[in-house]
Amino acid sequence: MVDLRRVKCDPDYWYPVAWSHELRKGKTIATRFAGQPIALVRPQEGTVFALEDRCAHRQVPLSKGRVEGEAVQCCYHGWAYGRSGRCIDVPYLGKGKLPNGVRTYPCREVEGLIFIFPGDPAKAETTPFPQLGSVADPAYKTRRFGEHVNCHYSFMHENLMDMNHQFMHSKQMGKMKPRYLGGADEPRMVEARYSFARVGGKQPWGEALIFGERRDASAKFAHRDVMTIRTVYPYQTLHIRTGDEPPVMDLWIVYVPQDAEHLTCRVFGLLSIRRPKLKGALELAWPLLVGFTNRIFAEDREIVELEQKAWRELGGDRNQEVFPVINALRDLLRRSGIQPETQAQDAEALTEPDRAQAAE
Amino acid sequence: MVDLRRVKCDPDYWYPVAWSHELRKGKTIATRFAGQPIALVRPQEGTVFALEDRCAHRQVPLSKGRVEGEAVQCCYHGWAYGRSGRCIDVPYLGKGKLPNGVRTYPCREVEGLIFIFPGDPAKAETTPFPQLGSVADPAYKTRRFGEHVNCHYSFMHENLMDMNHQFMHSKQMGKMKPRYLGGADEPRMVEARYSFARVGGKQPWGEALIFGERRDASAKFAHRDVMTIRTVYPYQTLHIRTGDEPPVMDLWIVYVPQDAEHLTCRVFGLLSIRRPKLKGALELAWPLLVGFTNRIFAEDREIVELEQKAWRELGGDRNQEVFPVINALRDLLRRSGIQPETQAQDAEALTEPDRAQAAE
Amino acid sequence: MVDLRRVKCDPDYWYPVAWSHELRKGKTIATRFAGQPIALVRPQEGTVFALEDRCAHRQVPLSKGRVEGEAVQCCYHGWAYGRSGRCIDVPYLGKGKLPNGVRTYPCREVEGLIFIFPGDPAKAETTPFPQLGSVADPAYKTRRFGEHVNCHYSFMHENLMDMNHQFMHSKQMGKMKPRYLGGADEPRMVEARYSFARVGGKQPWGEALIFGERRDASAKFAHRDVMTIRTVYPYQTLHIRTGDEPPVMDLWIVYVPQDAEHLTCRVFGLLSIRRPKLKGALELAWPLLVGFTNRIFAEDREIVELEQKAWRELGGDRNQEVFPVINALRDLLRRSGIQPETQAQDAEALTEPDRAQAAE
Helix, strand or coil: CCCCCCEECCCCCCCCEEHHHHCCEEEEEEEECCEEEEEEEECCCCCCCEEEECCCCCCCCCHEEEEEEEEEECCCCCECHHHHHHECCCCCCCCCCCCCCEEEEEEECCCEEECCCCHHHHHHCCCCCCCCCCCCCCEEEEEEECCCCCCCCHHHHHHCHHHHHHHHHHHHHHHEEEEEEEEEEEEEEEEEEEEEEEEEECHHHEEEEEEEECCCCCCCCCCCCCEEEEEEECCEEEEEEEEECCCCCCEEEEEECCCCCCECCCCCCCEEECCCCCCCCHHHHHHHHHHHHHHHHHHHHHHHHHHHHHHHHHCCCCCHHHHHHHHHHHHHHHHHHHCCCHHHHHHHHHCHHHHHHHHH | CCCCHCCCEEEEEEEEEEHHHHHCEEEEEEECCCCCCEEEEEEEEEEEEEECCCCCCCCCCHHHHEEEEEEEEECCCEEEEECCEEECCCCCCCCCHHCCCCCCEEEEEEEEEEECCCCCHHHHHCCCCCCCCCCCCCCEEHHHEEEEEEECCCHHHHHHHHHHHHHHHHHHHHHEEEEEEEEEEEECCEEEEEEEEEEEEEHHHHHHHHCCCCCCCCCCCCCEEEEEEEEEEEEEEEEEEECCCCCEEEEEEHHHHHHHCCCCCCEEEEEEEECCCCCHHHHHHHHHHHHHHHHHHHHHHHHHHHHHHHHHHHCCCCCCCCCCHHHHHHHHHHHCCCCHHHHHHHHHHHHHHHHHHHCC | CCCCCEECCCCCCEEEEEHHHHHCCCCCEEEEEECCCEEEEEEECCCEEEEEEECCCCCHHHHEEECCEEEECCCCCCCCCCCCCCECCCCCCCCHHHHCCCCCCEEEECCCEEEEECCCCCCCHHHCCCCCCCCCCCCCEEEEECCCEEECCHHHHHHHHHHHHHHHHHHHHCCEEEEEEEEEEEECEEEEEEEEEEEEEHHHCHHHHHHHCCCCCCCCCCCCEEEEEEEECCEEEEEECCCCCCCCCEEEEEEECCCCCCCCCEEEEEEEEEEECCHHHHHHHHHHHHEEEEEEHHHHHHHHHHHHHHHHHCCCCCCCCHHCCCCCCCHHHHHHCCCHHHHHHHHHHHCCHHHHHHHH
């Protein structure tokens, strides 16, 4: 069976590559998808666009250049590229002789995130754009977070979906006993549902902010809230609700590969918390919630990076997974991604023609 | 002829992997032997034990876990392992379905050192345990020292046995002329004996502490003490004595490979100094002796790391050894270690079966 | 066609490897040419000499050793080598048994630079020694500069010769429009000539020091000075003159490969400025000129290192060069250097025999 950690993300999806606030008007920044350097450009007027971050001349980053109108000028010899990737000016060359341009990526900006479509551009329009949880709902306040993590994206999916790892967060969360309620296994989706009972420790501040003071050790409140985690390829969501009420917490998250081997990723997460009835309470408590989620995330990051390290040392995946829903998740990630045997062919198919195409 | 720097330590010996004081009761720490991560566990009651430092589930370090009774619980999902390496609990799984466990290593704690037997466990009982010099003799005070050195263990053996390298320590020791008195070359042992005459410089404080004020430049005291260095595979000793008196200094030392290629090592050294008649003098002067030996060792470390660096750059051993006893030592290390041609077979033989065995 | 970035410098030329002031009397220092470690030795009496920087015994650097008379003694066991590379003493070995020595390099010291001839020593005498610009002319004051740059030497040649990259220095220099006046393409030399017109920004202090206040935006002064850049393999020069006057600026520069792959280099540059009529003015203004040239050079270094980084990521040269003189320069560097197919043979031919030869 194919080693899951060698399966690459399918590029024929929309992936975020930057936060909107990182890119100011009239500026360009560098970002990455799976080893491909990308220059994002925000002209003074008009929408953001995305170019291959290598000047066609000498391959230095266009993101070091200067934005002029709707074009970006390379910092080195001043070659200029428009939104289409075409080279539109070489200051010391006649207009008739302009050389080839650079590759472009379909690009959209939604809810503070800049997305690109790194795969076959012809599929961009018809590929469904992800639902971003409750971020657009004014009844919620959203924390945007994201960091680089040195591991394959699959470790992140498995970490979040296997809630037995609450064991690891007992310093932050107190001792919580999870109960697996069941799940779902569909062609493009895997789901796991849990409830929890506190069996020791105090409810942490951060959690109390989200749920109110309900999850204490008394049997009365145990297993009342249901947490649902889904991987809807390539995205992941987690929400918590009580009965038929709207979710108190709603997380949308994706792990975007950074290097060509997909062994590092950048997280883009939207954590939406339902506002309590008391106005301003959530804003007031926000710094506590940020600190709490940061500490949880730091523990998760450490452990998934240790998993990646073990994989490197052992030269492959030696996991001995005993939890059926996690095995279903692993199958989903394996069959939805790009498997090693097909990677070589794709690599050939994707380079030179696209480069030529961009300049036509 | 086989490149000595590609010969690996024979694992069928007892090797120290930690100092006792590094591992407190109810705790676990990470250590290594030749690329294998090892978790040492000291329960509240009972002796130390040694496990492969990778949870059978997802290969994260057990040394990050929690010691409960005579077991260690993985920090991630709480899988627990006993002294035998068997998995004795998965908190969310029925007892009948427990998965495979992890490899164990025979383990002994002697004189402040924790030893393991990294080779074939069946040989552990019958393999002689090393004599640790004069560490147990109350007539001596022992300095325990050890650091990581980025070189193959053979450079360390050769460094200590070739006393012509006193040349390098002339800033610390003054100018000492060594005289080679002869040696021995046996199947498992090589020995070299030297005497010294001071030909310039003052006797350093550190040395005076050990020998008294004898080794001055006058012919009267020259070549009076005899230094004997032995490699008794895989350990090394050095002692200095005058006539038939007990040694004034007695060193036991071993260089434990850290990485899989055996190109880095950790030193474990026991330097025993005979107490002078004046009580308390040695304790008083101890900090001076520590500083002196540290400076000597820093010079040795720098040079052996430069040797290793040259080996890497040249892609192999280009040594042009002219000293017969060092050539005898090199032969001993070569024939006693694991040679490259047999390494591939051993690697296959050692992995999966042991893993399975541990869980039976 | 051969990838230019895989073409190595031809070693059959004189290359500087250190500044004279770096090597004091009675001392030795370490330097490099193309992965070969070199010890430069300056005895108390007599000229500098250059040895392979690896003791024949255990390959540790001779540059860590001690200079005694006209010999250098290895720091480890005291083996000594003379100017010829022959081993002239092993302190613990009879004179009749002295082992092989080390390789030497022809060595000359000129105008504050220490040169070696890293190729075939038989060719050293007959190979023309480079002209070092105006450094010996008292009408000029010379700035010696040089830094390590992480790129193949060819990027440096192309950077300097393509003056369209003035675009990149517009923050330092103001907006300058270059006009290409023509060039030359000979078997061992390529030349490019430019004039400039200021089209925006103020003349910088540093430049004013060199040219006087002439290059303003008025048409009167535009395109008056001619800048000539030449690569006379393997060196490069740049001078600026007005009409038939002697040059106001005269640069001699060379990029010496540091690693075996020639993908890093150390710059040695002699920047000679013609002294103005007012005595002392240049000395007074010197710190400003140093700061100005440092800022320019920092920009150049950043961009060529980005070019090298792109080459590594893409696994080869993807340059799309449109400027004929730069293509002529690339051809010169390609045909004058050592091409990949011949590198393997040369490597064999150059190692062991030379080592043996040195000791005869």
